[in-house]
Amino acid sequence: MIWIFIYAELLVFGILFLAYAFARARNVALFNESQLHLNRTAGAVNTLVLITSSYFVVRAVAAIRADRTRACARWLLAAVAMAGIFVVVKLGEYAAASAHGITMSTNTFFMFYWAMTFFHFMHVLLGMVILLAVWWKARHGAYSAAEHTGVETGASYWHMVDMVWIILFPLVYVMH
Amino acid sequence: MNDKSAMLNLRPCTITWLVLVGLTLAVLAIGRLGLGGWGIVALLLASTFVKTWLVAENFMGLRYSALRWRIIIAVYLLVVLSGIALAWWVAG
Amino acid sequence: MQYSSQAVAKPYFIAAIGLFVGQILFGLIMGLQYVWGDFLFPEIPFNVARMVHTNLLIVWLLFGFMGAAYYLVPEEAETELASPKLALALFWIFLVAGALTILGYLLVPYSGLAKLTGNDLFPTMGREFLEQPTITKIGIVIVALGFLYNITMTILKGRKTVISLVLLIGLWGLAVFFLFAFFNPANLVLDKFYWWWVVHLWVEGVWELILGSILAFVLIKTTGVDREIIEKWLYVIIAMTLITGIVGTGHHYYWIGTPEYWQWLGSIFSALEPIPFFMMVIFAFNMVNQRRREHPNKAAVLWALGTPVMAFLGAGVWGFMHTLSPVNYYTHGTQITAAHGHMAFYGAYVMVVLAIISYAMPILRGRAAANSPRAQVWEMWSFWLMTISIVFITLFLTGAGILQVWLQRVSENPEPFMVVQEKIALFYWMREVAGVFFLVGLVVYLISFFIGGEEEATA
Ligand code: HEM
Ligand code: HEM
Ligand SMILES: [Fe+2]
Numbered sequence: 001m002i003w004i005f006i007y008a009e010l011l012v013f014g015i016l017f018l019a020y021a022f023a024r025a026r027n028v029a030l031f032n033e034s035q036l037h038l039n040r041t042a043g044a045v046n047t048l049v050l051i052t053s054s055y056f057v058v059r060a061v062a063a064i065r066a067d068r069t070r071a072c073a074r075w076l077l078a079a080v081a082m083a084g085i086f087v088v089v090k091l092g093e094y095a096a097a098s099a100h101g102i103t104m105s106t107n108t109f110f111m112f113y114w115a116m117t118f119f120h121f122m123h124v125l126l127g128m129v130i131l132l133a134v135w136w137k138a139r140h141g142a143y144s145a146a147e148h149t150g151v152e153t154g155a156s157y158w159h160m161v162d163m164v165w166i167i168l169f170p171l172v173y174v175m176h
Numbered sequence: 177m178n179d180k181s182a183m184l185n186l187r188p189c190t191i192t193w194l195v196l197v198g199l200t201l202a203v204l205a206i207g208r209l210g211l212g213g214w215g216i217v218a219l220l221l222a223s224t225f226v227k228t229w230l231v232a233e234n235f236m237g238l239r240y241s242a243l244r245w246r247i248i249i250a251v252y253l254l255v256v257l258s259g260i261a262l263a264w265w266v267a268g
Numbered sequence: 269m270q271y272s273s274q275a276v277a278k279p280y281f282i283a284a285i286g287l288f289v290g291q292i293l294f295g296l297i298m299g300l301q302y303v304w305g306d307f308l309f310p311e312i313p314f315n316v317a318r319m320v321h322t323n324l325l326i327v328w329l330l331f332g333f334m335g336a337a338y339y340l341v342p343e344e345a346e347t348e349l350a351s352p353k354l355a356l357a358l359f360w361i362f363l364v365a366g367a368l369t370i371l372g373y374l375l376v377p378y379s380g381l382a383k384l385t386g387n388d389l390f391p392t393m394g395r396e397f398l399e400q401p402t403i404t405k406i407g408i409v410i411v412a413l414g415f416l417y418n419i420t421m422t423i424l425k426g427r428k429t430v431i432s433l434v435l436l437i438g439l440w441g442l443a444v445f446f447l448f449a450f451f452n453p454a455n456l457v458l459d460k461f462y463w464w465w466v467v468h469l470w471v472e473g474v475w476e477l478i479l480g481s482i483l484a485f486v487l488i489k490t491t492g493v494d495r496e497i498i499e500k501w502l503y504v505i506i507a508m509t510l511i512t513g514i515v516g517t518g519h520h521y522y523w524i525g526t527p528e529y530w531q532w533l534g535s536i537f538s539a540l541e542p543i544p545f546f547m548m549v550i551f552a553f554n555m556v557n558q559r560r561r562e563h564p565n566k567a568a569v570l571w572a573l574g575t576p577v578m579a580f581l582g583a584g585v586w587g588f589m590h591t592l593s594p595v596n597y598y599t600h601g602t603q604i605t606a607a608h609g610h611m612a613f614y615g616a617y618v619m620v621v622l623a624i625i626s627y628a629m630p631i632l633r634g635r636a637a638a639n640s641p642r643a644q645v646w647e648m649w650s651f652w653l654m655t656i657s658i659v660f661i662t663l664f665l666t667g668a669g670i671l672q673v674w675l676q677r678v679s680e681n682p683e684p685f686m687v688v689q690e691k692i693a694l695f696y697w698m699r700e701v702a703g704v705f706f707l708v709g710l711v712v713y714l715i716s717f718f719i720g721g722e723e724e725a726t727a
Contacts, residue, residue, distance in 0.1 A: 001500040008511075008547075011543070012512065015540065018263070019536050025263045025264070040204060040208060044200060044201070047200045051196045052197075059189070104529045105529060108532070119515075152237075156237075159231055159232075166196075166228050169203070170220045170221075170223075171260065174220060
């Protein structure tokens, strides 16, 4: 069931990516020029952070499969901490953009930049809430090697959030 | 323990993670150098495909689920990425 | 009936059906006025009939939702309603206030009504769907608060199920967004901007949660499928609703003076709004196919299957048709909009209310689990008559709309509005005929209630 949800979410993001790509085709120069204002390093750091966070979640699932509840909780907490770094870096980016007077109305590129990254940002926040909930339950011994659907569901959602960013980063920050 | 056996002891998911990090750094390098053009776009899309596929198969664990779920993800990635390629081609 | 306090749902359902009849009569009056301009002039001007038609629609749907909640929540929470007395008192307050308001529309000129109710002190009137005098709006809020208190307390003291929680969120959302009816900035752009927070975020947001939970309830009861499966579907459906529907509001922000990015956001997100409706179709058919029992109430199952199908057609397909901004550029505010409005409202909200009434009414009337087969046959006839009529109303309006767009907006030599209206009058006649069939269907529906029931339920 979580898969249907994940696929539906991926569909929404997929449409956004394609809309971006074809909107760019109608205005290449503007997109290429605007893209230069983005901070590629921040984008890459955030990619690394999310990938690592995803990796921690994989370790959490492996731990619970081996019935190591405490380790599972620790990995989850580490994953959330990584997500926290993502949030901080992203907010820094937003602050810098705002300081330069860049808003959704600046031009079509920045409309997409704000819309897509912010939509993704909301997913990160939601993912953090989910992971924290799973962490809380794990810490209180709600999961075991026999029954840990909750951990796997949360993990799948979080990997989806990661996957979307893996596409978004090269598409919006790098490709021209 | 020598280096070689340490290598062999890496979990598959750790290797996946290392590959993902490597590819991300490569994308960053391309970005910072401001590289562009056909070859680069193809390279970026290919690396994106590899990365997303790795996440789906090895992290999400699609490797162990029914074939149709794996096919859906593969088709999804191919459609989105080739759609992007098409848009770049239209743009010229 | 499992809990005696569920009985308060009955007057709500009866009132809903009564007002439904009134709504349709005024629809027919307007339909005739479209082709015969001074019909009933000056007694009932078109604008008054329109107001009565749409407000009755909203009010009877609200009666239906409240009745549904009073019926469903005790059963889900496995406890009696917190206060059946309050529910009955609110019923009469709401009914009397509603009746007075409608009489006000009919007997007093609108501007007079505005003056009478002190609209100049705190202006909120004069906007489509929100025409009610300010005092009526305040009354609505009071009734809503009392209702929410009652429902919330019931859920808090009893079992908490996904269905009742989703319903509760939907109902709270309904009340919260209605508060924007009191917000009436002088700036027209802002006025319209927030007006849609009521209208769009109702039908394409919180009402969909209400729709989903009522539908899920009827499906659980009639199919006996595991609650867990149904709950998972419900989660996914509401998540998709909110993800697409909230930003989807942008499809109303194309031409009202809002920033240009709404063209993109509105188009992209609202284009995905059909997804949750589509999921509801799959969900309902899956559940019925996996049913664990043959429920004797065939009519209720028919309504429960018809609802997602018609909602998907009306909201999903007809909505998608004009939701992309380059298309909406041509179709905005034409008969295409009216076509969509009719099928979507009927398919989603009218039908879901009729579905829960169909399921609950026999039980509320002390019959066995269902009406007699003969009564059900009548009810199913009314299902098909009304549903097919609304399909034809929609098709005729769509035909009228396409011609209208073509002659008046796309053509090299655009023709004036009234000239075009003359040319498409044939479609309006056909709409009126389909409307008469709808009324016939409605009468058949009413008759089905008076057809001999099963022997009284024992125990
Ligand atoms: C059950 C759900 C829905 C109901 C009851 C509904 C009802 C309505 C109504 C009554 C209007 C006319 C509002 C007015 O201007 O007075 C309207 C407008 C509109 N609806 Fe829906 N709708 C629903 C779902 C959808 C969906 C899912 C979409 C898109 C896929 C959509 C797209 C639109 C658009 C684009 C307009 C504006 C038309 C114009 O520009 O004139 N609707 N809807
Ligand atoms: C359950 C059935 C019905 C529902 C849910 C319904 C709903 C609505 C809604 C939502 C509107 C506002 C549309 C908009 O703002 O674009 C409307 C307007 C209208 N309806 Fe209905 N209606 C129903 C039945 C009928 C029938 C049977 C007729 C007559 C044949 C009718 C005739 C009209 C007319 C003439 C308007 C005014 C359109 C305009 O302003 O140009 N309706 N109705
Ligand atoms: Fe809308």
